[in-house]
Amino acid sequence: MSTQQPILEARGLVKRFGHVVALDGADLELYPNEILAIIGDNGAGKSTLIKALSGALQPDEGEIRLDGERAHFHSPRDARRAGIETVYQDLAVAPSLDIASNIFLGREVRRRGPQGGLLRMLNKGAMRRDATRHFAELQIGVQSMTQPVENLSGGQRQGVAVARAATWAERLVIMDEPTAALGVKETGQVLDLIRRVRERGLPVILISHDMPNVFAIADRILIMRLGRRAAVVTPLTHSMPEAVAIMTGAAPEQP
Amino acid sequence: MNTTDTATADRPDRRPSVLDLTLRVLTAPTVGPLIALVLAMAFFSLKSDRFLDAQNLSLVLQQVMVVGVLAIGQTLVILTAGIDLSVGTVMALGQVVMTKLAVDNGVSPVLAIAVGILVCVGFGAVNGGLVTLLRLPAFIVTLGTLNIAFALTHIVSGDLTFSGLPSELLFFGRTFTIGHANFTYGVVFMLVLYAIAWFGLTQTAGGRHIYAVGDNPEAARLTGINTNRVLFSVYALAGLMSGMAALLLVARTELGDPNAGQTTENLDSITAVVLGGTSLFGGRGSIIGTLIGAVIVGVFRNGLTLIGVEVIYQYLVTGILVILAVSLDQLTHRRLA
Numbered sequence: 001m002s003t004q005q006p007i008l009e010a011r012g013l014v015k016r017f018g019h020v021v022a023l024d025g026a027d028l029e030l031y032p033n034e035i036l037a038i039i040g041d042n043g044a045g046k047s048t049l050i051k052a053l054s055g056a057l058q059p060d061e062g063e064i065r066l067d068g069e070r071a072h073f074h075s076p077r078d079a080r081r082a083g084i085e086t087v088y089q090d091l092a093v094a095p096s097l098d099i100a101s102n103i104f105l106g107r108e109v110r111r112r113g114p115q116g117g118l119l120r121m122l123n124k125g126a127m128r129r130d131a132t133r134h135f136a137e138l139q140i141g142v143q144s145m146t147q148p149v150e151n152l153s154g155g156q157r158q159g160v161a162v163a164r165a166a167t168w169a170e171r172l173v174i175m176d177e178p179t180a181a182l183g184v185k186e187t188g189q190v191l192d193l194i195r196r197v198r199e200r201g202l203p204v205i206l207i208s209h210d211m212p213n214v215f216a217i218a219d220r221i222l223i224m225r226l227g228r229r230a231a232v233v234t235p236l237t238h239s240m241p242e243a244v245a246i247m248t249g250a251a252p253e254q255p
Numbered sequence: 256m257n258t259t260d261t262a263t264a265d266r267p268d269r270r271p272s273v274l275d276l277t278l279r280v281l282t283a284p285t286v287g288p289l290i291a292l293v294l295a296m297a298f299f300s301l302k303s304d305r306f307l308d309a310q311n312l313s314l315v316l317q318q319v320m321v322v323g324v325l326a327i328g329q330t331l332v333i334l335t336a337g338i339d340l341s342v343g344t345v346m347a348l349g350q351v352v353m354t355k356l357a358v359d360n361g362v363s364p365v366l367a368i369a370v371g372i373l374v375c376v377g378f379g380a381v382n383g384g385l386v387t388l389l390r391l392p393a394f395i396v397t398l399g400t401l402n403i404a405f406a407l408t409h410i411v412s413g414d415l416t417f418s419g420l421p422s423e424l425l426f427f428g429r430t431f432t433i434g435h436a437n438f439t440y441g442v443v444f445m446l447v448l449y450a451i452a453w454f455g456l457t458q459t460a461g462g463r464h465i466y467a468v469g470d471n472p473e474a475a476r477l478t479g480i481n482t483n484r485v486l487f488s489v490y491a492l493a494g495l496m497s498g499m500a501a502l503l504l505v506a507r508t509e510l511g512d513p514n515a516g517q518t519t520e521n522l523d524s525i526t527a528v529v530l531g532g533t534s535l536f537g538g539r540g541s542i543i544g545t546l547i548g549a550v551i552v553g554v555f556r557n558g559l560t561l562i563g564v565e566v567i568y569q570y571l572v573t574g575i576l577v578i579l580a581v582s583l584d585q586l587t588h589r590r591l592a
Contacts, residue, residue, distance in 0.1 A: 076477060077479050086477075088477065092471070092473065092478075093474055094467040094471045094475065096470045097463065097470065105467055105474075105475070105480070106475075106480045107479070108460035120460065120461070121459065122458055122459060
């Protein structure tokens with residue numbers, strides 16, 4: 001895998017908040033077709049790293065490369081334009097809008113001709129059909145694209161958020177604790193969904209506290225400690241206790 | 256996420272059953288207000304045989320048009336989970352500016368109207384600017400501009416009433432007859448504004464974004480919607496609606512009166528929106544509901560007058576009405592959350 005060019009690469013990212021150093025030279029590589037999990041104790045810099053990669057904040061030092069080319073994200077919009085979509089833990093959907101509207105929120109499709117150009121009319125049919133197709137591809141079952149998201153279960157709502165990310169991501173999807181708000185069964189369903197996103201050819205960066213799930217789903221696991229990469233392990237080479245030991249500093253780092 | 260149940264997802268255009276349709280009609284957001292309207296009309300027609308008179312019903316519509324237009328702007332603002340307390344006094348300022356310019360300063364009537372409307376849009380823009388740039392609560396900002404507009408109305412007019420208005424300012428007060436009922440062009444204009452608002456809210460991306468910003472502002476921002484622009488626009492549009500309402504008020508009263516439109520119109524516009532089923536928590540509601548809500552307010556005012564209830568009790572009744580409607584909103588919101 002390491003002979004391939006990474007899709008996303010971060011080198012020596014530093015981010016300071018006053019006297020607090022949240023990122024202290026963090027590195028990361030994401031390769032095609034993999035699920036890379038990021039784990040770490042609270043305050044290890046996971047969230048800050050993810051925010052830097054998704055454009056939510058700008059690192060003070062270091063560089064981010066996409067397919068080998070230097071990238072600068074001044075806002076989440078920049079990252080999105082570069083093909084990076086992010087799924088947040090707190091079910092970032094608009095509950096009173098229907099599923100299709102949520103998938104296309106901020107990227108609505110207009111009708112052709114003067115109806116779309118002059119009157120700016122939405123092409124609701126096309127959006128519904130596209131949303132239906134994406135849901136079928138990801139095997140998310142819902143009764144109708146026109147039901148409001150608030151009528152869905154938590155897992156289904158997160159399914160909508162993941163489907164939206166998978167629909168628009170051209171390079172990769174970042175998922176920040178996507179199962180933190182979910183029950184056991186729903187968590188399993190979202191994990192299945194994450195695998196299917198990878199099967200469609202999109203690499204995934206997954207931040208999670210849930211060790212068993214991380215070991216069940218990840219191809220590689222990046223362990224953060226004190227704002228830096230402590231080690232990169234795989235579920236095949238390391239056990240869960242070994243990973244935890246690196247995470248807490250009980251075992252030596254293996255950068 | 257029921258992974259075995261993908262069959263239905265493949266057929267988005269499957270024909271809804273009769274039961275589906277019945278449920279959809281009964282739970283549609285505009286049905287509750289419509290039932291309330293029918294009940295109110297039934298009540299007043301029992302109490303007064305003049306109420307259902309075509310002449311009286313067309314009078315109700317004429318009385319409704321000013322509050323109805325203000326309520327359009329109020330709906331847009333409330334859909335974003337905001338509130339605009341200033342729409343009534345901004346309208347009062349707008350009509351004083353229009354009539355004073357046309358009568359006292361000899362400005363051409365069309366220009367006078369344009370300046371009056373622009374003043375209202377300006378107030379809306381100030382509201383929107385303070386809410387978005389300084390992140391001040393809409394309640395306090397618009398309470399402030401309410402008082403500023405109130406003061407300016409009296410300062411600009413010198414507490415004088417302007418009469419003898421040129422015909423352009425009275426156009427929307429002209430009537431045409433269908434059957435035995437007279438309709439003003441103002442009522443038609445109000446309905447056109449409602450049609451435009453309905454189209455914008457339901458058929459365009461901008462409308463979706465208004466709902467999304469009120470529903471979950473953080474999610475809206477993360478999907479790339481410029482939430483500040485949406486918020487600014489709804490307050491500016493509320494200002495524009497105040498300007499339109501000013502024009503209608505002038506046409507109806509044939510006066511520029513500094514005391515007009517300052518007492519009941521603010522609360523009535525909010526009452527209309529809430530009675531129309533739009534949630535004060537944002538993200539839920541419909542413009543058609545607001546139209547029905549505005550008519551309910553008008554029916555109450557007209558009906559109570561017809562059966563000889565003193566004006567002061569009308570305040571009492573609308574006060575109770577709005578609290579009832581808000582309580583209902585709170586209860587449904589809790590059930591959903």
